[in-house]
Amino acid sequence: MSVERAAILGGTPVVPAGPPTWPPPNPAWTEGLTAALADGSWGRYHGPWCERLRAALRQSHELEHAILTCSGTVAVELALRGLGVTAGDEVILAAYDFKGNFQDVLALGATPVLVDVRPDNWALDVEQVDQAITDKTRAIVASHLHGAHVDMARLAELACGRGLGLLEDACQAPLATVQGKVAGTWGDVATLSFGGSKLVTAGRGGAVVTRRADVAQRIRLHTQRGNEAYPLSELQAAALLPQWEQLSACHVRRLETVQSLRRELAEGPSARGLLPFPHPGPGCEPVYYKWGFQFEPAAWGGLTRDQFAFAMRAEGLALDPGLRALHKIHASRRFRAVGGLDVATRADRDVLTLHHPVLLRPSDEGRCVATAVRKLWAQSAELVDWFQRQPALADMPGDSV
């Protein structure tokens, strides 16, 4: 079978139209917005939509308190405040995590303590958390990233035993099932994001959910200043509510694409060059926001992760560099590192993520990813050569939202 030329070598892109935009047009979501416009609640401080959204979040998580916020980043900061984190405290988090989580810890005057991730799933290595704890430790942040899960059963036991607050960051994993429980219900408090790239979006927005009345009260004391200091609007809530109601059905469609793509990639010739993050295991139903892959430069004859991502973009597919590891982008005086953080350093260099909108398309779009990977694999030597002749591309950014 002849393989098409790679797009950057002059061939036709696999998806000429490029990655699908997000959010897509959706009648149910439009209906929510239209209703908020019709009843005038879109322009009010208080109306039915925020209350309905809070109720939906409480119900989905079976938790007593839901607080809506203007972003996921603020939700994380408020959740840490709710746990009583203050200046001089230490907060443990993975060295490979969302950049804002690190900065939220700093915003409170606390010190981020970075722990390595696991080589098999790139999630916080719970076995290394114990040795990170000092008498200054106040809280632990656990983020479920790229379709992988932190071992929450073990971590919750450890946090409880040591009297530490546990924040479960479910911004990338709304309504995932983690070891038999809904993501966000393992810890003392959890966060969600409704940012523009997220699975449930209002362009901006977020939420904190918790069963702990004292945590919710501390957050309210900070946010209520005669009026909400970090609000989500009625208009945003009207757009979010129908998405929340459709979320599980959308998860199923994305999962189907992931499963067929996982099979295709495993059977393809590039299987040792591009390894999807594994399924998190029994009792888990992951959700896919940005599905993670480990890129193996050696298998590609020296092609780098960033060059590969660039070539995939030319094919019309958003398989982009993952997050930057926190110790690679912050001055070392800002944090304390536990051990060498070797796996996080590799994640910084080698992780790729597939942006979710393509997963919602009919399953042949998922196949396009495998087709493009196969194409690049067959022409990797030519690609290495091509990039060597493009010095301007030598320092390509490795960051994504």
Ligand SMILES: *Cc1c(COP(=O)(O)O)cnc(C)c1O
């Ligand atoms: C997106 C995200 C956030 C923050 O959300 P914003 O709404 O973009 O501020 C926090 N944590 C993780 C893991 C995220 O992916």
